[in-house]
Amino acid sequence: MGKYTNLDSDIFSVFASTAWKTEKISVYPANFVKQDPGAEFVRVSIIPSGNGVNLNSVSGVLIADIFTLAGDGPKKSSTIADRLDFFLCGKTKSSSTGKSVQFFSSTLSPSGADKDNRALYRATYTIPFNYSEALQ
Amino acid sequence: MAYRELVKKNVRLAFRLIGDLATGVMLTKKSKNSFNFSTMNVSVKESAPVTARAVIMPSNKASEEHNAMVKNLLLSYEEVGDINAYDRVTIDGEEWKVGPVISTDSFTVTVEIYKEV
Numbered sequence: 001m002g003k004y005t006n007l008d009s010d011i012f013s014v015f016a017s018t019a020w021k022t023e024k025i026s027v028y029p030a031n032f033v034k035q036d037p038g039a040e041f042v043r044v045s046i047i048p049s050g051n052g053v054n055l056n057s058v059s060g061v062l063i064a065d066i067f068t069l070a071g072d073g074p075k076k077s078s079t080i081a082d083r084l085d086f087f088l089c090g091k092t093k094s095s096s097t098g099k100s101v102q103f104f105s106s107t108l109s110p111s112g113a114d115k116d117n118r119a120l121y122r123a124t125y126t127i128p129f130n131y132s133e134a135l136q
Numbered sequence: 137m138a139y140r141e142l143v144k145k146n147v148r149l150a151f152r153l154i155g156d157l158a159t160g161v162m163l164t165k166k167s168k169n170s171f172n173f174s175t176m177n178v179s180v181k182e183s184a185p186v187t188a189r190a191v192i193m194p195s196n197k198a199s200e201e202h203n204a205m206v207k208n209l210l211l212s213y214e215e216v217g218d219i220n221a222y223d224r225v226t227i228d229g230e231e232w233k234v235g236p237v238i239s240t241d242s243f244t245v246t247v248e249i250y251k252e253v
Contacts, residue, residue: 008176016173032171032178033221 004048007131009061010101013048014087022112023083027064039120040068042080048131056133062088062103064125070113077123081108088127098134103127147212147243151189158189161209162226163216185226188215192227193246197253205253207232211245225249 001009014020015027028034030045043065050059064084068076085106094100106127114120143187151158168181193208209225223234235248 012173012176027173028171029173032169034171035166035220079156 003052003058003133006129006133007048007058007101008046010093010095010099010131011044011129014093015044020087024128025080025083027036031121037067040076042066042081042084042125052130053132054135056135057131059128059130061126063129064127065111066123067114067120068126070119070121072121074110074123077110077121078108081123081125084125084127100132102132104129104131143146143215143243151191151215154191158191159227160187161190161211162187163219164224165218166176166220166223166224169205186216188212190225190227190229203253205251206235207247207249209247211247213240213245216245219245219247 012029020027026034026038026041028037028041028043029045034041045063045065046060047063048058052058064081066077066080068080068081087104088103090103092100092102105126106125109124109126111122111124114122152181163186165183165186166180167183170179172179173178188211191210193210195205195207198206211219219234219238219240221234221236221238225232225234230251232251233247235250237248239246
């Protein structure tokens, strides 16, 4: 697999873990439209837009759009952002094949009512990362 | 007769009276879908295809960066029920994807469908 597929796979493994599943927070990747997503969910986009330390490496940001019920205040989206921080912020995921993803400090910005569903409130959680893979 | 039933009856009648202005289409709808973060695969369960008559309204061909054909379909809600984005429609053996814009008044449904040509 190439670096972009490896990167997706490494980051998505967080959401595939048993520990994350016990959080009971629904997560979907970008470009996937869930049939019945419910009123609270997170949509994750990986944007590998920066340079890495070598040809197999890349840096970027993980953006998690947090959707909660509009009108219910910011507490729920902040709680979900805190849980994302627990799994990502300052963490490094390394594999035995020399691949690693290092996450830095996150930010959370309220985006207001969702454009497709005005009954949902969207807050955007952003966390930069560095992905590195040894050159063969 | 109740007004809702009256409208439904007239929609049925209209789709019958327009004869060959309506085209037979087959709609394949997603009943359930999920994403597996371990394998990065999407799984989709589809319900049995629904055959319906549809009026194909003006089509546009956008060719700025690639050739995409966009059609608008008018269907009877009673025949097709709820439609979701990225369901599939087969017209004359060709498969089209339902786009994100769907409007309905619970008597008729209008959808945009897309295909690369």
